[in-house]
Amino acid sequence: MTSDTAPTSIGARPPALPAEPNAFVGRERDLADLRRLLSETRAVTLCGPGGIGKTRLAVRVARALAGDQPDGVWFIELADVGSGAVDLDPVARRVADVLGLADETGRAPADFLADALRRRRALVVLDNCEHLVEECASLCRTLLARCDRLRILATSREPLRVPGENVWRVPPLSFPAARDEPAGPARHEAVRLFMARATAARPDFALTPGNAPALAELCRALDGVPLALELAAARVRVLSLEQIADRLTDRFRLLTAGDRTAPPRQRTLRAAIDWSHELLDEPERILLRRLSVFAGWSLDQAEQVCADGLLPQEQILDLLTALVDKSLVVVDREVAGETRFRLLESIREYAVERLAEAGEEQALRGRHRAAVLELLEHHAELGVAHRPASWRRRVELYDRYDVEQHNVRVALAWSRERGDVEEGLRLCLAARLFWGPRGHYAEAAKWSDWFLERGGDADPRVLGPALVGRAQLAVERREFDVAETCARAGLEHCRAVGDARTVAAGLGVLVHVAMRAGEDDRALALAEESLSVARAQADPWNEGLAQFWRGVVLLRGAGCARPRPSSSPGPR
Numbered sequence: 001m002t003s004d005t006a007p008t009s010i011g012a013r014p015p016a017l018p019a020e021p022n023a024f025v026g027r028e029r030d031l032a033d034l035r036r037l038l039s040e041t042r043a044v045t046l047c048g049p050g051g052i053g054k055t056r057l058a059v060r061v062a063r064a065l066a067g068d069q070p071d072g073v074w075f076i077e078l079a080d081v082g083s084g085a086v087d088l089d090p091v092a093r094r095v096a097d098v099l100g101l102a103d104e105t106g107r108a109p110a111d112f113l114a115d116a117l118r119r120r121r122a123l124v125v126l127d128n129c130e131h132l133v134e135e136c137a138s139l140c141r142t143l144l145a146r147c148d149r150l151r152i153l154a155t156s157r158e159p160l161r162v163p164g165e166n167v168w169r170v171p172p173l174s175f176p177a178a179r180d181e182p183a184g185p186a187r188h189e190a191v192r193l194f195m196a197r198a199t200a201a202r203p204d205f206a207l208t209p210g211n212a213p214a215l216a217e218l219c220r221a222l223d224g225v226p227l228a229l230e231l232a233a234a235r236v237r238v239l240s241l242e243q244i245a246d247r248l249t250d251r252f253r254l255l256t257a258g259d260r261t262a263p264p265r266q267r268t269l270r271a272a273i274d275w276s277h278e279l280l281d282e283p284e285r286i287l288l289r290r291l292s293v294f295a296g297w298s299l300d301q302a303e304q305v306c307a308d309g310l311l312p313q314e315q316i317l318d319l320l321t322a323l324v325d326k327s328l329v330v331v332d333r334e335v336a337g338e339t340r341f342r343l344l345e346s347i348r349e350y351a352v353e354r355l356a357e358a359g360e361e362q363a364l365r366g367r368h369r370a371a372v373l374e375l376l377e378h379h380a381e382l383g384v385a386h387r388p389a390s391w392r393r394r395v396e397l398y399d400r401y402d403v404e405q406h407n408v409r410v411a412l413a414w415s416r417e418r419g420d421v422e423e424g425l426r427l428c429l430a431a432r433l434f435w436g437p438r439g440h441y442a443e444a445a446k447w448s449d450w451f452l453e454r455g456g457d458a459d460p461r462v463l464g465p466a467l468v469g470r471a472q473l474a475v476e477r478r479e480f481d482v483a484e485t486c487a488r489a490g491l492e493h494c495r496a497v498g499d500a501r502t503v504a505a506g507l508g509v510l511v512h513v514a515m516r517a518g519e520d521d522r523a524l525a526l527a528e529e530s531l532s533v534a535r536a537q538a539d540p541w542n543e544g545l546a547q548f549w550r551g552v553v554l555l556r557g558a559g560c561a562r563p564r565p566s567s568s569p570g571p572r
């Protein structure tokens with residue numbers, strides 16, 4: 001028994017660090033960074049979603065630092081420690097157990113632990129703190145304040161928020177990011193991990209030029225998360241890589257073949273996410289499931305789409321921050337002055353299931369589409385100068401589109417699924433401005449044709465411009481027959497409803513068709529008609545284009561040598 005004055009003694013030698021069950025892959029830079037960080041600071045928390053590799057990394061860091069810790073490295077596993085209903089301080093008690101300290105009646109365990117670790121040069125690793133964040137934070141606060149040579153390395157899905165804590169986000173393993181990037185085994189950590197586990201499961205398994213694209217796709221779909229990659233690799237015993245990649249659409253059923261020696265939390269992908277989901281409060285759960293309708297979002301968008309009577313708008317910022325802290329939402333880069341957020345794909349699919357269970361899917365997907373459409377139509381108006389905006393703002397619209405395009409696809413797919421032709425046509429029309437410069441011609445044609453084929457009864461105010469938009473696209477794809485048919489049909493609708501702006505644009509398409517047919521006189525007449533329609537509307541965008549086409553016709557052949565007087569006044 002120790003008294004208040006006698007130093008409490010800790011077990012002479014720390015137990016061995018957990019054995020590594022298999023080969024450790026990559027993370028050389030992460031290890032070097034963490035060694036440096038822990039030589040300069042006293043508290044580091046490795047944060048990240050379930051299965052990202054926090055524990056494996058912590059064990060590696062601990063092993064690398066063992067030589068600098070004369071009083072040892074103490075690894076404390078907390079995943080199986082229950083919260084303090086029975087025991088008031090379960091974390092401190094588990095640490096005391098591992099340190100070999102006997103209970104001291106009348107003293108709080110944190111108190112005699114601090115005595116025992118005072119002046120010790122030791123590293124304490126607290127593994128899996130997320131379900132006991134408060135208790136871990138309180139112990140760390142005490143130990144860091146009273147033991148000035150002690151270092152603490154924690155792993156947690158959520159930061160502890162104690163003074164002096166350095167939160168270090170564990171990144172996914174690197175994977176072939178670009179669609180056409182092959183899955184070279186040496187270059188990407190995710191590929192290396194998959195191959196290591198796949199060959200352990202099936203020794204004759206090999207990466208070939210034939211299956212490498214499927215592996216690259218798989219690593220991308222699993223966001224480079226080691227646990228998910230391991231669960232997928234276990235399937236090579238009976239499935240080809242292509243089959244595994246195909247079946248990822250139902251990933252929660254596929255990724256269930258975890259190692260029986262793994263903790264229950266890590267035996268299936270669903271269990272790994274359940275563990276985090278169970279730690280959320282109700283408003284956080286509601287927001288998480290609702291965010292699953294996005295393919296990336298900004299705070300404004302989350303507020304616009306996810307808030308309602310159940311989830312007041314003014315709470316969204318705090319709830320979103322909590323989900324980021326709990327490693328369920330990823331903070332992406334900033335675009336046009338706004339921070340973007342996203343969900344890892346496995347978490348998104350999990351949240352989609354929760355959304356359906358809550359019966360909110362139709363409403364939320366509908367709200368998502370309405371928000372996408374509103375934003376895209378606004379951007380299209382700015383883009384073609386129908387609303388005033390600075391040049392810089394207009395250029396930024398394209399950067400915005402690069403991130404928004406995934407949401408546009410989600411909204412288009414939802415419209416197709418429901419057969420909402422008018423909304424689909426409006427999306428196609430608004431996206432047209434961006435599809436061209438980004439070279440997404442084939443995709444643009446695919447979507448537009450799907451909705452146009454079913455759009456016979458659509459409102460002519462939507463159908464007309466959509467047809468003209470399709471005609472413009474056909475010109476860009478050099479499909480002049482399609483261009484002419486669509487432009488003529490579109491012009492008829494636009495004239496009928498008095499949409500002069502689109503009439504000017506549709507005439508422009510016919511200029512191209514006429515030039516292509518070698519009918520320059522007709523082309524010139526059409527360009528001039530387009531010009532006068534645009535001028536009458538005070539529509540500088542179409543006026544500029546009509547001037548341009550007129551110039552092109554005049555520059556062709558004889559027109560170049562003999563400029564013809566315009567029937568309307570020259571440029572203003």
Ligand SMILES: Nc1ncnc2c1ncn2[C@@H]1O[C@H](COP(=O)(O)OP(=O)(O)OP(=O)(O)O)[C@@H](O)[C@H]1O
Pocket residue numbers: 023024025026027048049050051052053054055056057128155157193226227230265266272
């Ligand atoms: N760098 C790596 N090399 C080899 N295997 C790894 C690596 N990182 C993670 N793994 C494996 O992936 C699985 C998940 O890793 P780990 O247990 O470290 O995740 P975690 O982030 O601690 O998850 P949790 O939040 O559930 O505790 C484990 O089976 C682990 O062995």
Ligand SMILES: [Mg+2]
Pocket residue numbers: 054055056127128155
């Ligand atoms: Mg862990």
